[in-house]
Amino acid sequence: MAVTETEDGLHRVIEVLSETDLSGxxxxxxxxxxxxxxSHFEYVQSNDLERIGLSKPAIRRLFAAVKRKQRSYTKKTSNTQSMSSPPATSCLISSSSLHLSTTLGSGHYGIVRQGIWNGISVAVKILRGCNAVSDFVREANAMHTLSHQYLIRLHGIVLSEPLMMxxxxxxxxxxxxxxxxxxxxFLVHMLFEYARQISEGMDYLEQRRFVHRDLATRNIFLVSYEQIKIGDFGLARMMESDCDLYKTGAVKSQSIPVAW
Incomplete structure (x- = not known):
């Protein structure tokens, strides 16, 4: 069963490999x-996967996961055609077109370096280790559905080793x-303007049913002294219902009222 073009893509392959512990x-x-x-797995045979090193149990696990994912996103697409969220449009970037320079910072699963891509300056998040692939995919999936003047924009992902965003x-x-x-x-009127821009960006997230979960000054970035942008969507989650309660993962029965 094929999934729609807007749902199918390499990011779905990455998700399946992560879920089946086959990211390597x-x-x-x-x-x-x-x-x-x-959908390309329809043309892949077991001996093709054996040739690249997968065991027979791993092959069975992978094919089963692919079928589950296809059914899941086909059903999801049919149920959400009327929603306003844009389709997944992440750009796949070749590592040869990316030139890295200075290190800007580091996080719990990678480092961030400055770089040049297609003649423009960019920030490049580099994945540290294969255990964080699912977090990396989650952040990319969150970012490529969002577009706002006060949110950091995702240009694309590099499917290299290590993965890069x-x-x-x-x-x-x-x-x-x-x-x-x-x-x-920083004068008072500047901080007031930053607060206004942050509120506008968070209002946009609320309209898209997203909870950022890690809004802090370390995740607010200055494009200039006049404009900020909200970044670091690694902990962002989409609310699954129309209620204004967010359930934490640690305590399933615990619900927290949130403004966005």
Whole structure:
């Protein structure tokens, strides 16, 4: 059963490999077998997967997961055609077109470096280790459905080893670091304007049914001294119902009223 073009794509293949603990085979499945969509598995035989190193139990597990994912997204697409969320449009970026330079920072599952892509300055998040693939995919999936003047924009992902995410660069860095290094530069009216922009960006997220979950000055970035952008969507979650309660993962019965 094929999934729709807007749902099928390499990001779905990555999700399936992550769910079946087969992320280490991504490059061989992509490059040797030329599989870049879930629907491409219809043309893959067991001996093809054995040839690149998968065991028979792993092959059965992978094919079963592919079928489940196809059924899941086919059903989801039919139930959400009337929703306003844009289709997945992440750009696949070749590593050869990306030139990295200085390190900008580090996080719990990777480092961020400055780079040049297609003649423009970008920020590049580089995945550290294969255990965070699902988090990486979750953040990319969250970002490529969002587009707003006060949110960091995703340019695309690089399917290399390690995986990389290419985003808009905020030249002045995080608001936290600037407040600490240049406290005298920020006047009250500037902070008020930042608060207004943050509120507008968060209002957009609320309209898209997203909870950011990690809004902090370290995740607010300065494009200029006049404009901020909200970034770091690694913890973002989409609310699954129309109610204004968010259930935490740690305590399933615990619900928290949230404004966005």
């Amino acid at each position: 085979y991504l490059s061989r499945i992509r490059d040797d077998l030329q599989v870049t969509k879930l 290419v985003t808009e660069l905020a030249p002045l860095g995080s608001l936290l670091s600037r407040l600490r290094s240049e406290p005298e530069h």
